[in-house]
Amino acid sequence: MASIIQRGSPAYEEARIGRVFNHRRPKRYPRAVVEAATLDDIMKTVQLAKIEGCSISIRSGGHSWAAWSVRDDAILLDLGKYQFMELNESKTIAKVSPSITGNMLNGFLVTKGKMFAGGHCPDVAVGGFLLQGGMGWNCAHWGWACEKVKAIDVVTSEGNILHCDENENQELLWAARGAGPGFPAIVTAFYLELRDSFKAVKSSTFVWPISEYAKVMDWTIKVSQESDDSIEGVAVAMFPPGSTEMAITSHFVTFQQTEEAAIASLSHIDNSRPPGAIKPIIEVPCVPTSLRKEYEDQAAANPHKHRYRCDNAYIENNANVTEVLREAFTTLPHGTKAFTLWFSMAPASRREMPDMALSMQSDHYFAIYCVWEDEKDDERCNAWVSTVMAKVERHSVGAYLGDSDFQVRRTRFWGEKQGKRLMELRRKWDPEGRICGYLDEGDRSGTAGLENIHEWQRKL
Ligand SMILES: Cc1cc2nc3c(=O)[nH]c(=O)nc-3n(C[C@H](O)[C@H](O)[C@H](O)COP(=O)(O)OP(=O)(O)OC[C@H]3O[C@@H](n4cnc5c(N)ncnc54)[C@H](O)[C@@H]3O)c2cc1C
Structure with missing residues (x-):
């Protein structure tokens, strides 16, 4: 033992x-x-x-x-010490244990000419990430990471070993793709469909003064949504290291097989600018990058040994996104490493999703990562996140499990039908509530699970 x-x-x-x-x-x-x-x-x-x-x-x-x-x-x-990664003979499927991180997996796969679009941060393990759906690299075009989960192995709440795929125990595979921490069993292996790795990964980055927020945000949304399917686009507000002035960064990464194709993809963005001839503080168009380099940047933005409070929302497609997010992007708490981001989810957000528990998305993903070091800032940082989210949530259709805390804010995480089915499956596969489920206030949700409603609407 x-x-x-x-x-x-x-x-x-x-x-x-x-x-x-x-x-x-x-x-x-x-x-x-x-x-x-x-x-x-x-x-x-x-x-x-x-x-x-x-x-x-x-x-x-x-x-x-x-x-x-x-x-x-x-x-x-x-499960930190329970680790394995295996590739099938045709190198199309990797069988991995849940504690394998995105960095470990891609470090292994790159030597085989393969890739798995896992989480943006190197140390996130596939276990929690995939169960929540997995907002992986370029998911606006490639879809959710969990769509590439072809099968799982589990130990049930009764202690039985099961294999779950499209032919056997389908409902557990259905739940594993989006149940998050409410999954009613222990996943012991994921079978992941792989893609070929990319030979030409390039990025274009523009850092703008925050005073130009509205023009930059409108432009970033527009060019991201006009981009071809190789490009991931994001807008991030932060205090650049060593600066007390906030800035907004527009960052685009293209995943291509040739230099020419990568340059052509980014040219649409590189040859365009927000209206009004505003000048970026820094401009780094079309430079080579790699998954490793992007992981390093993500790790730097999410430092270890820090205190975090995060929240998120899918903003309604017809909202004035720039105005809805103005406060979140322009009032970050001083003296912290907080950042907020807008991430394009379109066009994947407009498809009919595969039949799986994950069933909530919109064109616009917004998240707050409030990052600070000293406990004395807890109250100030928590208050800022709560104040901002209280206004943003009124323009949201729901939220992503991966950046949520149900002890603080509950909203809709699934479509109505899918949420109901998921809670039924929880009760069917774990009737005694052996596996801790959704951690809500007082840890009371048990086998009932989450209500999957906008609680803020009930309070209006
Ligand atoms: C720095 C950072 C960057 C992130 N970036 C991204 C990102 O780019 N995209 C994204 O989608 N998310 C991202 N996330 C969110 C991340 O996906 C979730 O926090 C996820 O839960 C992390 O998985 P984990 O296994 O490391 O976490 P854990 O804390 O180990 O797991 C979370 C919960 O998932 C359940 N769980 C985990 N493993 C199993 C299992 N084997 N069987 C059954 N239930 C299990 C349990 O309820 C567990 O408590 C990020 C988080 C951080 C901290």
């Missing part, structure tokens, strides 16, 4: 939170932590929880902003 670290033992605190990314530490205390290294360890953990009559929380990479893996009185099953 794997090491079991009981509450009260010297190794407990490190096992409880040492692998949690967010340094705003939860005051929740599992009764024990199991560091599983084998499938047998995982099965025995389920048996142990049954004997103890307690629930199991699961950690793959520990990157849930709200530290969903840390739950009062549960057994925390930490």
